Amino acid sequence: MPLPATAAAKSEAGRLHRVVGIETEYGVVSVKTGPSKFPPLDVRDAVDEVFRPTPESRISTHNFMRNGGRRYVDIGAHPEIAGPECLTLRDLMAQDRAGDLLLERMVDAANERLEEAEAGSRIHLIKSNADSYGNTFGCHENYQVRRDHDLHLGGFVSFLAARQILTGAGALAADARESHAHEGDAHESDNSLAASFGDYAERPLGAMVYSARAWFIKAAYSADPTHERSFINTRDEPHADKNRWRRLHVLAGDSAVSSANTALKAYLGDAVLTLIDDGVWDVSEFELEDPTRSLHEWNYNPNSPQPLRARGKSLTCPQFLAEVLEVISRYLPAEAGLQERCFDLAERGVAALESGNYDSVATELDWAIKYRVLERISEAHGWTSARVRRAELAYHDISARTGLGERLRRAGLIATWIDPQLCEIATTTPPENTRAWVRGKFVTASEETRRRCSVGWAHVRLDDPPSSEIGLPDPTINESAEVDGVIAKMRELGPAELRLW
Numbered sequence: 001m002p003l004p005a006t007a008a009a010k011s012e013a014g015r016l017h018r019v020v021g022i023e024t025e026y027g028v029v030s031v032k033t034g035p036s037k038f039p040p041l042d043v044r045d046a047v048d049e050v051f052r053p054t055p056e057s058r059i060s061t062h063n064f065m066r067n068g069g070r071r072y073v074d075i076g077a078h079p080e081i082a083g084p085e086c087l088t089l090r091d092l093m094a095q096d097r098a099g100d101l102l103l104e105r106m107v108d109a110a111n112e113r114l115e116e117a118e119a120g121s122r123i124h125l126i127k128s129n130a131d132s133y134g135n136t137f138g139c140h141e142n143y144q145v146r147r148d149h150d151l152h153l154g155g156f157v158s159f160l161a162a163r164q165i166l167t168g169a170g171a172l173a174a175d176a177r178e179s180h181a182h183e184g185d186a187h188e189s190d191n192s193l194a195a196s197f198g199d200y201a202e203r204p205l206g207a208m209v210y211s212a213r214a215w216f217i218k219a220a221y222s223a224d225p226t227h228e229r230s231f232i233n234t235r236d237e238p239h240a241d242k243n244r245w246r247r248l249h250v251l252a253g254d255s256a257v258s259s260a261n262t263a264l265k266a267y268l269g270d271a272v273l274t275l276i277d278d279g280v281w282d283v284s285e286f287e288l289e290d291p292t293r294s295l296h297e298w299n300y301n302p303n304s305p306q307p308l309r310a311r312g313k314s315l316t317c318p319q320f321l322a323e324v325l326e327v328i329s330r331y332l333p334a335e336a337g338l339q340e341r342c343f344d345l346a347e348r349g350v351a352a353l354e355s356g357n358y359d360s361v362a363t364e365l366d367w368a369i370k371y372r373v374l375e376r377i378s379e380a381h382g383w384t385s386a387r388v389r390r391a392e393l394a395y396h397d398i399s400a401r402t403g404l405g406e407r408l409r410r411a412g413l414i415a416t417w418i419d420p421q422l423c424e425i426a427t428t429t430p431p432e433n434t435r436a437w438v439r440g441k442f443v444t445a446s447e448e449t450r451r452r453c454s455v456g457w458a459h460v461r462l463d464d465p466p467s468s469e470i471g472l473p474d475p476t477i478n479e480s481a482e483v484d485g486v487i488a489k490m491r492e493l494g495p496a497e498l499r500l501w
Contacts, residue, residue, distance in 0.1 A: 208370070219292065231292075268342075325350065462490065
């Protein structure tokens with residue numbers, strides 16, 4: 001069992017008030033290289049190549065990993081990483097970045113195989129949320145919430161609409177317009193906004209919007225997010241003791257390249273849920289009349305006033321967020337360390353949205369970082385240049401060789417909120433203070449002894465030899481004598497016969 005962290009260490013690491021995890025879907029691009037007679041791989045073949053098992057590596061299209069997270073191919077041939085349960089912002093940032101690193105290595109290996117075979121294709125994985133063909137790939141947040149507490153969804157969804165602008169990844173407005181048009185079920189006001197794309201000189205971000213994912217959100221909540229994309233998925237899948245907890249599944253957020261963006265998104269979500277849990281804030285007072293419409297309009301102009309349902313007044317996005325931050329500071333003051341750093345970034349971000357001066361957040365919030373990069377290119381080539389579009393794709397390319405992210409970090413243009421060494425450690429090591437620690441130890445023992453097992457978020461089972469399933473119903477428990485016993489049994493039995501899994 002790991003040593004318990006001190007209160008000071010938890011504070012510095014950015015203590016969360018509940019277990020939080022992030023799921024990220026990645027877009028896939030295959031491009032032609034050289035004079036080969038073969039066309040680029042289609043998406044399905046590219047994903048199959050990335051996930052091809054080899055004698056040296058156990059890779060499948062669906063498996064839990066040594067760090068306690070899950071790697072798989074989701075509907076629509078999207079590679080996806082579901083990170084392990086985290087109780088600190090530091091672990092959440094490290095595990096989110098570890099997912100990028102794990103997939104980057106798989107893509108590098110796939111591209112080496114393609115080059116050796118002279119296949120004439122190169123694969124890229126893109127950590128973004130939309131393409132210009134109307135497709136979207138999600139970045140979902142999971143928050144453990146108590147079963148016996150009611151959550152006013154209308155008020156919380158309205159908070160998510162405002163948070164989406166502050167923590168969005170930014171996107172070219174032309175792509176937002178085209179993707180939105182393909183959805184075919186827009187509000188009238190949204191159509192008029194999209195139609196005015198050419199006249200963007202007066203908009204705060206010019207040719208850009210704040211969130212790539214925003215246009216695809218069509219409802220406040222839904223039990224079927226595949227067919228009706230919403231802020232929240234209401235399907236009741238707690239992955240824990242269902243009598244004690246729910247899993248609040250947030251669907252609307254943008255994927256983040258900047259770790260500061262990841263931390264801020266989770267810090268604000270956790271803080272607002274904690275205020276609601278503690279009964280110190282009536283979030284219904286903040287319910288927007290139409291959160292979806294407000295999100296769409298704020299995506300072009302965050303200083304557009306949007307009506308509240310109960311208070312007979314309208315608020316801009318910065319005004320809405322400023323009121324939220326005032327409540328947080330009054331009832332849940334930030335602890336020293338990453339909490340304090342996130343609150344400071346939130347205040348600077350709100351001021352930047354209101355003033356239009358982004359200098360204070362230009363290395364931390366993704367939309368501001370991307371705007372600085374693309375604006376510089378547009379000055380020489382214009383916003384409609386293919387160079388601008390290529391740079392936007394490269395910003396989200398997870399490869400250190402072909403993407404912009406790592407180069408921008410090295411140049412100091414993306415702030416480093418997490419030690420790269422911690423991210424590397426997180427590729428094989430789970431957070432020590434949640435059940436991910438138990439799951440990760442079990443997976444590690446199974447892989448090292450080559451023994452088949454069944455693993456889920458809330459259970460593990462050794463299948464070789466057949467054993468009873470062991471439940472892990474509490475996400476906050478980081479030890480299990482039963483699991484330790486099975487691990488010892490695997491070690492005692494020794495390696496099973498070598499085979500591909």
